[in-house]
Amino acid sequence: MTVAFHIPEIETDRLRLRLPKASDIDAHIAFRASERSVGVGGPYDEYSSFHHLEGIIGQWQLRGYGRWMVADKATDEPYGVVGIYHPLDWPEAEIGWSLYENGEGKGIALEAATATRDYAYDTLGWTRIVSLIMPDNIRSIRLAERMDCRKTETFTHPEFGELDIWLHARPVAA
Structure with a gap:
């Protein structure tokens, strides 16, 4: 049996937001095993990182x-998950981001998260995204601030503890 669905x-300008593929596995496992993943509850082992990608x-x-x-639009190099x-x-539902070290400091997270926010509001027709x-x-706080988000409330998660909820402003039409 084959199951097909559209993603x-x-x-x-610089990026392609696409389905993960087999060539991304090593970069994803390396990120989730690193100290960079602490902000998303890591580090994680190889098995849980593969399961996460699934x-x-x-x-x-x-x-x-x-x-x-x-991914980089020209080379297809993976930069992270957004x-x-x-x-x-x-x-x-939330906009989440996990940027690999090779994407740090280039505005990649901002570009990808902004495209995601616009997709939620413009394509999905949502009225709220956090x-x-x-x-x-x-x-992540700095990125949220650069996106003109504002902290509105907190949520206590049973595993991760207290999380701040940042509301994404709907872009103003030009």
Whole structure:
């Protein structure tokens, strides 16, 4: 039996937000095993990192939206994962981002997260989208601030503890 479903791709000036593929596995496992993953509850072992990548693909089938692998448009080099995430124990769907070291300091997270926000509002027709951020995840807080998000409330997660909920402003039409 073959199951087919459509996962949209988004292109920005420099990036392609696409389905994860086998050539992304090593970079994803390396990120999740590193100290960079502390802001998303890591570090994690190889098995859970592979399972996480499978879950990224599966959420598209279960929810009709999800996260993408962020890749360089010209070379297809993976830079991380950005998109809409909604596990069972989250209060609502969020824009989440996990950037690999090779994408740091280039505006990649901002470009990909902005494309995701626009997709949520313009394509999905949502009226609200947030990001849940650990209070000590300074990189993510800075990105949320650059996107003109505002912290509106907190949520206590049974595993991750207190998370701040940052509301993404809907872009103003030009």
